[in-house]
Amino acid sequence: MQIGVLGGGQLGRMLALAGYPLGLRFKFFDTTAEAPAGQLAELVVGDYADEGALARFAEGLSLLTYEFENVPVAAAARLAQHRPVYPPPGALEVAQDRVAEKTFFQELGIPTPLFYPVQTRNDLLDGLERTGWPALLKTRRLGYDGKGQRLLRSPADLEAAWQELGGQPLILEAFVPFERELSILAVRGRGGQVAFYPLVENHHAGGILRKSRAPAPATPARLQHEAERIATRVMEALDYVGVLAIELFEVEGTLWANEMAPRVHNSGHWTLEGAETSQFENHLRAILGLPLGSTAPRGQAAMLNLIGLKPDFARVLAIPGAHLHWYGKEVRPGRKVGHITLRADTPEALEAHLGRLEALLAETKD
Numbered sequence: 001m002q003i004g005v006l007g008g009g010q011l012g013r014m015l016a017l018a019g020y021p022l023g024l025r026f027k028f029f030d031t032t033a034e035a036p037a038g039q040l041a042e043l044v045v046g047d048y049a050d051e052g053a054l055a056r057f058a059e060g061l062s063l064l065t066y067e068f069e070n071v072p073v074a075a076a077a078r079l080a081q082h083r084p085v086y087p088p089p090g091a092l093e094v095a096q097d098r099v100a101e102k103t104f105f106q107e108l109g110i111p112t113p114l115f116y117p118v119q120t121r122n123d124l125l126d127g128l129e130r131t132g133w134p135a136l137l138k139t140r141r142l143g144y145d146g147k148g149q150r151l152l153r154s155p156a157d158l159e160a161a162w163q164e165l166g167g168q169p170l171i172l173e174a175f176v177p178f179e180r181e182l183s184i185l186a187v188r189g190r191g192g193q194v195a196f197y198p199l200v201e202n203h204h205a206g207g208i209l210r211k212s213r214a215p216a217p218a219t220p221a222r223l224q225h226e227a228e229r230i231a232t233r234v235m236e237a238l239d240y241v242g243v244l245a246i247e248l249f250e251v252e253g254t255l256w257a258n259e260m261a262p263r264v265h266n267s268g269h270w271t272l273e274g275a276e277t278s279q280f281e282n283h284l285r286a287i288l289g290l291p292l293g294s295t296a297p298r299g300q301a302a303m304l305n306l307i308g309l310k311p312d313f314a315r316v317l318a319i320p321g322a323h324l325h326w327y328g329k330e331v332r333p334g335r336k337v338g339h340i341t342l343r344a345d346t347p348e349a350l351e352a353h354l355g356r357l358e359a360l361l362a363e364t365k366d
């Protein structure tokens with residue numbers, strides 16, 4: 001069976017690595033010939049608007065999925081006329097527009113930050129009267145890893161933010177005084193069966209995920225149940241199949257939805273060594289209609305992204321419980337080029353090894 005993957009980045013690469021033990025073959029579609037998934041499987045290079053390229057890509061495929069949420073909906077829908085596509089293109093459509101996404105959450109009764117659509121400068125001023133200061137101004141589409149957004153702390157920030165982002169559809173969001181950032185990774189099979197990984201605690205800098213801890217420390221069972229209820233509502237409403245990630249804010253003991261990703265997710269990389277079944281294998285099981293694997297954690301786990309740096313591999317692997325995942329990408333400032341997972345039997349052991357690893361990465365950066 002050959003699986004087609006729209007997008008050839010590191011997430012696709014890890015899908016292929018998870019699928020080969022299951023006897024699967026892969027074909028990738030990307031706009032660049034340097035896409036890292038091309039190191040592992042056939043890579044078709046083309047534009048998503050090129051119907052001929054998409055038709056060549058679809059030849060011989062059993063079904064399709066995607067590894068990033070900015071795949072044009074029209075391309076996914078066109079392919080869905082000829083091959084099964086999971087998750088459904090409707091999930092892409094919701095996730096690609098921040099206004100549509102937050103409206104969708106609210107319609108399902110899921111709390112979100114206050115938001116206001118912005119087309120003009122007057123819209124922005126009207127929105128700020130509702131959200132107050134500080135607030136976040138973001139593009140409605142295509143922003144990721146902190147790109148396409150500006151924090152408005154005071155009126156002094158207004159002009160520069162409008163000069164940078166104005167002239168395109170935007171969203172203004174009230175700043176949420178959250179205690180921490182969490183994420184829930186859920187998986188739903190073709191028959192409707194569901195499974196949930198434990199909540200993950202995430203730490204960002206510059207809008208980019210830097211570190212994840214799983215299970216999230218000091219998390220009461222009611223928060224896990226609340227996150228699972230949120231994910232279930234979303235998946236059932238979309239008739240979802242595959243892995244879904246929802247980024248959440250913990251606010252005074254409750255959960256607010258920030259955004260969702262209809263795909264495998266960076267905050268789930270810890271599952272490669274830290275869970276009975278990785279998010280990548282479970283995504284494939286789900287879209288193939290196979291039984292879902294156990295999502296139980298194997299002790300304590302953490303994940304550190306390698307962003308714009310290449311550490312000494314031998315020193316990384318000398319740390320107990322450390323596993324290196326290198327994406328085969330050219331190192332550039334601000335670019336995710338790999339990640340390291342850590343696994344330990346106790347929180348204390350994990351903290352000790354995490355401290356060593358973070359010190360090593362800080363030394364590499366310096």
